[in-house]
Each structure stands twice: as C-alpha cells, then as structure tokens.
Amino acid sequence: MITNSMTSNQPSQSADAGKPLGFAKHDHTQCVSTAVAAAEARCARDGLRLTPVRKKVLELLLQEHRALGAYALLDLLKDAGFGSQPPVAYRALDFLTEHGFAHKIERLNAFVACSHPDEHHSPAFMVCRLCDAVAEAHAIPAKSMINDAAKAVGFKVERTVVEAEGICPDCVDKAPA
Numbered sequence: 001m002i003t004n005s006m007t008s009n010q011p012s013q014s015a016d017a018g019k020p021l022g023f024a025k026h027d028h029t030q031c032v033s034t035a036v037a038a039a040e041a042r043c044a045r046d047g048l049r050l051t052p053v054r055k056k057v058l059e060l061l062l063q064e065h066r067a068l069g070a071y072a073l074l075d076l077l078k079d080a081g082f083g084s085q086p087p088v089a090y091r092a093l094d095f096l097t098e099h100g101f102a103h104k105i106e107r108l109n110a111f112v113a114c115s116h117p118d119e120h121h122s123p124a125f126m127v128c129r130l131c132d133a134v135a136e137a138h139a140i141p142a143k144s145m146i147n148d149a150a151k152a153v154g155f156k157v158e159r160t161v162v163e164a165e166g167i168c169p170d171c172v173d174k175a176p177a
C-alpha cells in the first residue's frame, strides 16, 4: 500500500481508482496502523507471540479490505523476503484466525483481517462478488435467530458463519445504470 501523506479531509481521489477498497471511504493508513497496534497490544496483554512472520501476514491482510487466498499470501510473503514455505504461512494464518486477528471467508476460501480485533465476536461478512471486497458487519440479528432455532431442537452451535454475497457500493457505482 502506498501511503499518501497529504493532510486532507478531502474525499479520496483518482489514485485509488480501480483499487478494491473497503466499502467505506476512510483513512486507510490510519486504519492499518491502528489494527497493527491493537494486535500488538493484545498479544502483549494475553502473552501471545506476534512473531515477525505473523505480523507480516497480518499487515498483508490489512493492505486491502479484500480477502486474500493462502497462495496469494505466500507470494506476497516471498516478495517480502519471508521465504515461501507453505507451512509457515498456514501456521501464521492459524494463529491469526484462532486469536481473532483475521477471519476466514469460507465462500472465497480466503482470509481477511478483522475490523475490530479488540472485541470477542462471531463475524458476519458482506462479500462483493465482483471485486471480492469484504466488509465485516457487527453483530447481526441472524445469529441470535440461528441460536434460538438451534436451542429449540437441542442443537449446540459451536460456530456460525454468516456471509452475504452481493455488490459493494463501489461496484454499484461503476456498473452501467
């Protein structure tokens, strides 16, 4: 990610054109550094080790608000000088997803950085089918509905995956009317 150091409250400009960004316009440099700092703080607090490769994978996932597959990540890791051994990348992804710093998008078999790693939560995602942009929603009512339905039949829910597929605001704008 090339950072843009212009001070501005201006809307983002054509430098971003064509890039798959998250759904909302925002200061992404800030968004990346905040997320890395939050991860570091939580690892320090909880006695977790954010090793260089784990941190690098997190940074790569944070570069764009878009899901990244394991193979794409491997390539990026290699470019960053971390070698190209799949187990290293998979272990880093396991660590990040296990501790809630990243989530797996089942539909894409890919990973995204968590948007609010400080909170314990089950994520719900909106996935753009045109550009793979991913936005993470906060708690949504569907989850408690599932839990209620499950409880009624004596089913114990261990994990709920909520993924909505559709078209993100950027792609809606670009689509011919």
Ligand SMILES: [Zn+2]
Residues within 6 Å of the ligand: 022, 026, 027, 028, 029, 031, 032, 065
């Ligand atoms: Zn961002």
Ligand SMILES: [Zn+2]
Residues within 6 Å of the ligand: 100, 103, 113, 114, 115, 116, 117, 121, 123, 136
């Ligand atoms: Zn999350």
Ligand SMILES: [Zn+2]
Residues within 6 Å of the ligand: 128, 129, 130, 131, 132, 133, 167, 168, 169, 170, 171, 172
């Ligand atoms: Zn899109």
